[in-house]
Amino acid sequence: MAAFDPTMTAALIVALLAGALGLAGYLVLSERKIAAWIQDRLGPNRVGPGGLFQPIADGAKMFLKEEVIPAHVDKVFYLLAPVVSVSTALLALAVIPVGPTVPPPEAVPLPAGGNAAAAVEQFLDTQADYQQRRHYVLAPGLDVGVLYVFALGSLAVYGVILAGWSSNNKYSLLGCLRASAQIVSYEIPLGLAVLGVFLIVGSLNLETIIDWQTRHGPYWMILFQPLALLIFMVSLYAEDNRLPFDLSEAEQELVGGYHTEYSSMKLGLMLLAEYVHLMISSFLIATIFLGGWSLFGLEQLLGDGPLAAAVKVLAVCGKMLLLVLFAQVIRWTIPRFRFDQLMNLAWKVLIPLGLLNVACVLVVMQYRWPLWLLTASSIGLFLGAGYLSSRWRGSVTQPRRKVVPLPPGLPPGVTFAGR
Secondary structure, three states: OOOOOHHHHHHHHHHHHHHHHHHHHHHHHHHHHHHHHHOOOOOOOOOOHHHOOHHHHHHHHHHHOOOOOOOOOOHHHHHHHHHHHHHHHHHHHHHOOOOOOOOOOOOOOOOOOOOHHHHHHHHHHHHHHHHHOOOOOOOOOOOOHHHHHHHHHHHHHHHHHHHHHHOOOHHHHHHHHHHHHHHHHHHHHHHHHHHHHHHHHOOOOHHHHHHHHHHOOOOOHHHOOHHHHHHHHHHHHHHOOOOOOOHHHOHHHHOOHHHOOOOHHHHHHHHHHHHHHHHHHHHHHHHHOOOOOOOOOHHHHHOOOHHHHHHHHHHHHHHHHHHHHHHHHHHOOOOOOOHHHHHHHHHHHHHHHHHHHHHHHHHHHHOOOOOHHHHHHHHHHHHHHHHHHHHOOEOOOOEOOOOOOOOOOOOOOOOOOOO
């Protein structure tokens, strides 16, 4: 574990909070602009040049609106739900690398019959060197960094459930029940997708995963695990309630879903938590599958000075922004799934594909075969699943149904013959 530096830690906390909160407002603006562009509209363009001050106006509106708490709600849990949602989202930023990182030193094995003092001294030297480096992570050296993020993502569902249950509203209750079933279902393929990466790298530490990608080639993990990236991305969008998976707050039948009874700053906090989750999801994809701050080795030409650190910060943040913009384009490209289609996608497609992908990784790692075989296996599994789904029993979203011919002699217009 790196040494605790109060000044550096406080600066990182302020930078992360200011960056996350400010960026969330402008991500709302970008989503509205992208929606207007796809739908051939203008979008926000009145507040500031080109609508650049619209997030400031939206934030002021949230603060200045009247605080309305319906009389029929459970007030304690009703007010606690936005706090749980935002706090779990922001706490996940603690292990996200936002710049150049160094992997924590590995344990030094003690010699069987030699001098153990030399091994201990070597380990202490590596620890001292690691502690003296500047880390662009709020909590560096956490060996279970990915599990920490997954655990907080699982806790985020409590904010949704509390909001729906405490609102004492049937639409909110249906929304939170959908959200809980959706998050529980998609956590399984989410874990299976990154399990292959852990087997290849041998660590759950995000800095170590980036270091592996920079040392091997450098090749990003997407080259060896493209199917895992697809499963991981789809599962994250489902956990973040992003279209086409926003069944917990669908506008048609649930009005606003679990936050129907929320307004003013309470609603702002619920929406803020969703966008922070989207940023964290994009950071995770960029870190685990896209090399983090790596730029295919070009960053090594700059050395280790301040310029190189700035370029690496821009690289990882740029990848995150591109992934967020991609998610926003997806929102207005793919229509919303039905809830049965959503569950079928998780249990009948993503989980079997995740298990098969992990099995392929185990075989390749056991026999020390080239990692490029994993690329071929991912492509083969994806094409095979598509072929079987379309030819065998129809696709998951449009399953083939058995057609039963009606008996002859029925009157015109009759489509069902009872016994």
